[in-house]
Amino acid sequence: MYVAVKGGEKAIDNAHALMADGRRGDENVAELSLEQISGQLSLAVERVMTEGSVYDRDLAALALKQAQGDAVEAIFLLRAYRTTLPRFGSSLPVETGAMAIRRRISAAFKDLPGGQILGPTYDYTHRLLDFALAAQGGDRPPVAENAEPVEDSMPRVTDVLGHQGLIETSGEGAEMPGDLTRQPLNYPAGRDLRLQNLARADEGFVLALAYSSQRGYGNTHPFAGEIRMGEVAVELVPEELGFAIEIGEITLTECQMVNQFKGSKTVPPQFTRGYGISFGQCERKAMAMALVDRTLRAEDLGELVTNPAQDQEFVLSHSDNVEASGFVQHLKLPHYVDFQSELEMIRRLRRENAEAAQ
Amino acid sequence: MNTGYNFAYLDEQTKRMLRRAILKAVAIPGYQVPFGSREMPLPYGWGTGGIQVTAAVIGADDTLKVIDQGADDTTNAVSIRRFFARTTGVATTEKTVDATIIQTRHRIPETPLSDGQIMVYQVPIPEPLRWLEPRETETRKMHALADYGAMHVKLYEDIARYGHIATTYDYPVLVNDRYLMRPSPIPKFDNPKMDHSPALQLFGAGREKRIYAVPPYTSVKSLDFEDHPFEVQRWDQACALCGSTESFLDEVVTDDQGGRMYVCSDSDYCGERQKDQMQ
Amino acid sequence: MNAFAPETGLLPGFSDPVAQSQKTFRAVLEATSRPGTIVSAPALPLAPAPLNPVAAALVLALVDYETPLWLDPACRQPAVVEYLRFHCGCPLVDDPAQAAFALVVDAQTMPPLSAFHLGSDEYPDRSTTLIIQVPNLDGGDNWRLKGPGIRDQAILSAGHLPAAFKSWVQDNHLLFPRGVDLLFAAPAQLAGLPRSTLLEG
Numbered sequence: 112m113y114v115a116v117k118g119g120e121k122a123i124d125n126a127h128a129l130m131a132d133g134r135r136g137d138e139n140v141a142e143l144s145l146e147q148i149s150g151q152l153s154l155a156v157e158r159v160m161t162e163g164s165v166y167d168r169d170l171a172a173l174a175l176k177q178a179q180g181d182a183v184e185a186i187f188l189l190r191a192y193r194t195t196l197p198r199f200g201s202s203l204p205v206e207t208g209a210m211a212i213r214r215r216i217s218a219a220f221k222d223l224p225g226g227q228i229l230g231p232t233y234d235y236t237h238r239l240l241d242f243a244l245a246a247q248g249g250d251r252p253p254v255a256e257n258a259e260p261v262e263d264s265m266p267r268v269t270d271v272l273g274h275q276g277l278i279e280t281s282g283e284g285a286e287m288p289g290d291l292t293r294q295p296l297n298y299p300a301g302r303d304l305r306l307q308n309l310a311r312a313d314e315g316f317v318l319a320l321a322y323s324s325q326r327g328y329g330n331t332h333p334f335a336g337e338i339r340m341g342e343v344a345v346e347l348v349p350e351e352l353g354f355a356i357e358i359g360e361i362t363l364t365e366c367q368m369v370n371q372f373k374g375s376k377t378v379p380p381q382f383t384r385g386y387g388i389s390f391g392q393c394e395r396k397a398m399a400m401a402l403v404d405r406t407l408r409a410e411d412l413g414e415l416v417t418n419p420a421q422d423q424e425f426v427l428s429h430s431d432n433v434e435a436s437g438f439v440q441h442l443k444l445p446h447y448v449d450f451q452s453e454l455e456m457i458r459r460l461r462r463e464n465a466e467a468a469q
Numbered sequence: 470m471n472t473g474y475n476f477a478y479l480d481e482q483t484k485r486m487l488r489r490a491i492l493k494a495v496a497i498p499g500y501q502v503p504f505g506s507r508e509m510p511l512p513y514g515w516g517t518g519g520i521q522v523t524a525a526v527i528g529a530d531d532t533l534k535v536i537d538q539g540a541d542d543t544t545n546a547v548s549i550r551r552f553f554a555r556t557t558g559v560a561t562t563e564k565t566v567d568a569t570i571i572q573t574r575h576r577i578p579e580t581p582l583s584d585g586q587i588m589v590y591q592v593p594i595p596e597p598l599r600w601l602e603p604r605e606t607e608t609r610k611m612h613a614l615a616d617y618g619a620m621h622v623k624l625y626e627d628i629a630r631y632g633h634i635a636t637t638y639d640y641p642v643l644v645n646d647r648y649l650m651r652p653s654p655i656p657k658f659d660n661p662k663m664d665h666s667p668a669l670q671l672f673g674a675g676r677e678k679r680i681y682a683v684p685p686y687t688s689v690k691s692l693d694f695e696d697h698p699f700e701v702q703r704w705d706q707a708c709a710l711c712g713s714t715e716s717f718l719d720e721v722v723t724d725d726q727g728g729r730m731y732v733c734s735d736s737d738y739c740g741e742r743q744k745d746q747m748q
Numbered sequence: 749m750n751a752f753a754p755e756t757g758l759l760p761g762f763s764d765p766v767a768q769s770q771k772t773f774r775a776v777l778e779a780t781s782r783p784g785t786i787v788s789a790p791a792l793p794l795a796p797a798p799l800n801p802v803a804a805a806l807v808l809a810l811v812d813y814e815t816p817l818w819l820d821p822a823c824r825q826p827a828v829v830e831y832l833r834f835h836c837g838c839p840l841v842d843d844p845a846q847a848a849f850a851l852v853v854d855a856q857t858m859p860p861l862s863a864f865h866l867g868s869d870e871y872p873d874r875s876t877t878l879i880i881q882v883p884n885l886d887g888g889d890n891w892r893l894k895g896p897g898i899r900d901q902a903i904l905s906a907g908h909l910p911a912a913f914k915s916w917v918q919d920n921h922l923l924f925p926r927g928v929d930l931l932f933a934a935p936a937q938l939a940g941l942p943r944s945t946l947l948e949g
Contacts, residue, residue, distance in 0.1 A: 485769070486814065489810060497873060497924075500872060526774070528774060609870050613868075686898060
């Protein structure tokens, strides 16, 4: 009997129940709380916030819990929720120059005003599985107090270079930057929208593109001018007040890449910028973003566009993992009508070939 | 009905944006209007464009039918129908004749559509020129100049190679003698149903952020050549369940010895015919 | 309908914004997809003079902070401006070529259609949609319409339009796919005339 597609409703209900079962796992093991996820899987939470475009640790933790730790699925959940949020306004640009610094390093200068602050990083850990951690944590080494307090003045490296005219100015941004979550992206896209796209982009995709640009598929010669991480204030000017009020504080990682530029007919040789930023401590993402921001400026700077990482339509159209994941996985949906059409065509072509051969 | 969200899930500002895009799409038949597609709670590629269009159009008095591959009970059709039942509480139906809005993936119902009905197509790739030219900046220029020579060349290459056009679904059409349009991945069998249809036809591509439309009674021509006129699929068999020789048939494999049967892809059409035969 | 802020004279918008916006949109969709069809307006909000209720309903349903609106001089009354600012939050523009929507209450003194945003060949959707208030939809010259959305032929005879209006509409059609789109708002009815419609004769 023909029953191939019947019973869809029941099957869907069952699928949900099976997933819920799998998510909970062994009932003898304590259930994860959002506080645990937010506190102990904080880098996962921060990636979900960054690519989900919502700064809310609790929601991101919930999304991760619901998605059984699948980052892309969690990002999707957060994005879908974001759709339903009303807009109250836009914040003022955050002042990362006034960041309460927890980490700040420059690979371009040995020392600089404010100093190098290593802060929290895995950079110099030896990647040895820590079996003490498996046995409920064990001892934590005490965090040493800073010998000297972090200096108040922590100018950005690009500002230091800027004083000497050795680096391009960052340029006045658009009066009101575009928002690709409200208006569709049109090509060519300005830098504001490219940066927004990259900030939301899949970390793996941006990382691979950045990597390709370092291996000759792109014309960048980057230095990590500065990476800084810490807390910045978010300010908003409510219509009815007419002056800025602080509405909260967020953790950001900012990366300024400094790139060689040989100059052109109109511009003297100077360094150029690539910019990356993320919520929380997504440093790998911020660095990769800064490299790709720079490669995507090729056309603006009169460089030849010959590599994937320089091609804005290629990069910006394929960077979003919610879009990519959906479209790749939609191949699971039934396509039997189209397949039937192709089947008929293949049979016909084979018949015609056979007839022609006789 | 779930009251945690606004009627039809989207907020009113988003609906207005969608509605404005739909109106421009209707005013410029076949032209793809860019719109601020939102992330929906269903994945991109699974009908988010159709869902946003339906959400913008649907009201409490509507009766909604959702089909995938022509059938009302395929899993994705069930999922989308449930989404609207939950977020709008509107009546749903499986009967083509009772529906005011029909959201579809890959088929047009066999039962003729009527005045006042709205078809909403889910579109994966809206750009008909995309396989010929991957760049949006280029295809936009080609549409602006109505420069569709490349598509004719592509189809003609098929003829030179195979003796006929080898495109079997998502077969390109010219709308109102101006815009080249993808009809979405319906089999070319369904293309003639679009021409001068009494129904309003709306197309939503969520991931690609485009909406387009064909107003009622509008010319929709499948591209062809004088010596190679457009033709649709025909089957030697009749539907094994209702005996129809007019409908699009799915091939169902019944064993691993080459056994197969053919049945209507349109489950409502087939079911109604079987009912009539019982009486 | 609740008496809203009576001391300022600000009139309320839709009493049920979600449902009435949707119904009004569907009426506009019907009018646009079947040019010449006279469609009854499903919601008639109180409108500040000189707006009629249908023009007010169309603006409430379609216009917001993302759509610059142009008002014809007759429409630029404080009560109207306050109503639009409050309910729609839309920016008002002086240049008709900048407008996503235009509201015309006295067509006799309006600029020609070519003064509005006509869209570009690459983005014809960016053109202005004009909401033109008329006393009736059957008191003017009979126009014979052909084109998408029309089975054989349709007739529209909107009243109180300037003598040159017909030629403006014909010129607008010649620009296709560029061109403006028109919505006529009579006191309780509406009709649409998108750029795709050909006016015969």
